[in-house]
Amino acid sequence: MTADWYDLAQRLYAARSRTVVARLSGAPVPRLSNPVAIRARQHRAGITVTAAAPGRAEATARGTDALTLLHDFGVRITAGSRRTLVAGDTSTLPALLALAHSAGPDGAQADTAAHLAWWADRADFPGSSAVVSLTACCQARWITGTGPAAENRLGTWLAWLAVPGTGCPAMLALLDRVQAGRPLTLLEWIERADADSWAFARRGHDGGRDWRQPDSTGQAATGLRARCDTTDLYAAALLTDPLFRRRAVHTGHVVTGIAATAPGSKNAIIVTCDRADARLRAGDDITGWAGDPGDSPADRFAGTVAATGISAGTLTVTITGTRASVTPGGTRVTICPAAPDPMVQQLGRTRLRELYRTRTSWLTTGRAPAVVRRDVPLDIVVAAAGAGSGG
Amino acid sequence: MSTAPPIPGTDAELARWAARVLDGTGLTVQQAAAVAADPAAAVPPAAARAAQALRDGWSAAKGDTSP
Numbered sequence: 001m002t003a004d005w006y007d008l009a010q011r012l013y014a015a016r017s018r019t020v021v022a023r024l025s026g027a028p029v030p031r032l033s034n035p036v037a038i039r040a041r042q043h044r045a046g047i048t049v050t051a052a053a054p055g056r057a058e059a060t061a062r063g064t065d066a067l068t069l070l071h072d073f074g075v076r077i078t079a080g081s082r083r084t085l086v087a088g089d090t091s092t093l094p095a096l097l098a099l100a101h102s103a104g105p106d107g108a109q110a111d112t113a114a115h116l117a118w119w120a121d122r123a124d125f126p127g128s129s130a131v132v133s134l135t136a137c138c139q140a141r142w143i144t145g146t147g148p149a150a151e152n153r154l155g156t157w158l159a160w161l162a163v164p165g166t167g168c169p170a171m172l173a174l175l176d177r178v179q180a181g182r183p184l185t186l187l188e189w190i191e192r193a194d195a196d197s198w199a200f201a202r203r204g205h206d207g208g209r210d211w212r213q214p215d216s217t218g219q220a221a222t223g224l225r226a227r228c229d230t231t232d233l234y235a236a237a238l239l240t241d242p243l244f245r246r247r248a249v250h251t252g253h254v255v256t257g258i259a260a261t262a263p264g265s266k267n268a269i270i271v272t273c274d275r276a277d278a279r280l281r282a283g284d285d286i287t288g289w290a291g292d293p294g295d296s297p298a299d300r301f302a303g304t305v306a307a308t309g310i311s312a313g314t315l316t317v318t319i320t321g322t323r324a325s326v327t328p329g330g331t332r333v334t335i336c337p338a339a340p341d342p343m344v345q346q347l348g349r350t351r352l353r354e355l356y357r358t359r360t361s362w363l364t365t366g367r368a369p370a371v372v373r374r375d376v377p378l379d380i381v382v383a384a385a386g387a388g389s390g391g
Numbered sequence: 392m393s394t395a396p397p398i399p400g401t402d403a404e405l406a407r408w409a410a411r412v413l414d415g416t417g418l419t420v421q422q423a424a425a426v427a428a429d430p431a432a433a434v435p436p437a438a439a440r441a442a443q444a445l446r447d448g449w450s451a452a453k454g455d456t457s458p
Contacts, residue, residue: 005440008408009449
């Protein structure tokens with residue numbers, strides 16, 4: 001893969017021009033309506049929290065007063081709408097979770113603690129509107145003329161984007177820059193999942209459920225599945241961006257080449273690829289169009305990779321399920337993985353949840369599934385025999 | 392369009408990272424910048440793949456540099 005060299009050129013360009021270079025045309029986060037910028041630190045004397053919100057001046061408090069401060073900023077599970085945590089470092093969220101654990105089981109502090117716990121849960125979901133890591137979002141959207149390690153520091157971004165001020169107000173100003181413009185396509189589905197998760201957490205709190213209790217096996221399994229689904233969805237959202245696709249050619253996620261009609265088939269094409277380092281595999285669903293990765297045409301084709309092969313160092317990809325007429329022979333095409341269907345993902349999670357709820361399911365009974373025997377390919381048998389004999 | 396103020400130490404940080412990325416290509420950081428900016432610049436055979444990626448990155452950067 002050659003993405004490091006691609007990035008190097010962009011860093012050199014940024015260093016020479018003294019301006020950041022865009023990696024995305026759109027915003028990597030949805031437009032947020034209730035952000036709260038927070039900086040939290042754990043000390044021996046307790047946890048110190050500094051917070052600011054649009055229209056609210058920056059304020060600082062320590063220990064249980066910090067919970068009261070956050071409550072005043074609307075960070076409470078009983079509020080009419082959820083707040084978005086805007087963090088500028090990796091130590092704030094762990095400190096907030098520690099603060100939540102110090103809260104009592106009832107009252108206003110418990111309401112705030114439950115909201116902090118919800119943030120900690122949703123922080124695992126990329127593209128979420130619950131928790132925004134400013135440095136991660138800036139790194140998704142731009143590249144600077146420094147080394148990558150410097151981009152983990154908030155100060156680097158404040159300087160390169162010439163954001164005035166300091167502390168939490170500066171973080172809010174940086175957030176405005178990060179979320180300017182149109183959000184990436186598909187992020188609205190992640191925002192819907194945030195809303196559903198918020199509603200679930202509220203209902204649980206109202207019903208007396210303690211967020212400190214560990215998840216059941218079923219909850220843990222569906223939670224893991226939801227995180228995987230969101231990661232897939234966010235990866236697909238990035239691929240909807242033309243600037244991101246130009247770089248993705250160098251990671252093998254986007255493939256360019258010349259299309260030709262497959263012999264004897266009206267529903268298949270063969271793409272002779274420009275590069276051999278594609279990540280497409282047989283069975284992958286794809287979407288494609290006539291043109292370059294930076295193009296965003298409405299007219300696209302869909303299909304499935306039937307086979308891949310290398311001939312004289314050139315990669316060919318056979319795609320079925322698409323009408324060959326949409327890509328006449330000799331057409332230059334761009335292909336990338338098809339985005340997952342959020343509705344299908346949701347259905348899969350619902351089925352998994354039901355499987356865990358069903359008492360007779362092999363998952364809930366703990367009984368191993370019945371053994372199914374089948375023929376094993378000879379080369380696997382030979383390899384296993386070799387491994388068993390120490391050869 | 393914003394212009395960043397000088398950030399002490401970042402140039403050295405970029406240079407260190409660039410040297411690691413270019414290891415094996417035979418290009419120095421200065422040569423990589425020249426190759427990226429000039430499609431007609433001569434490129435040693437060992438750096439052919441790097442040159443293509445450098446030029447693609449530079450071209451995309453030129454197309455849109457506004458935050």
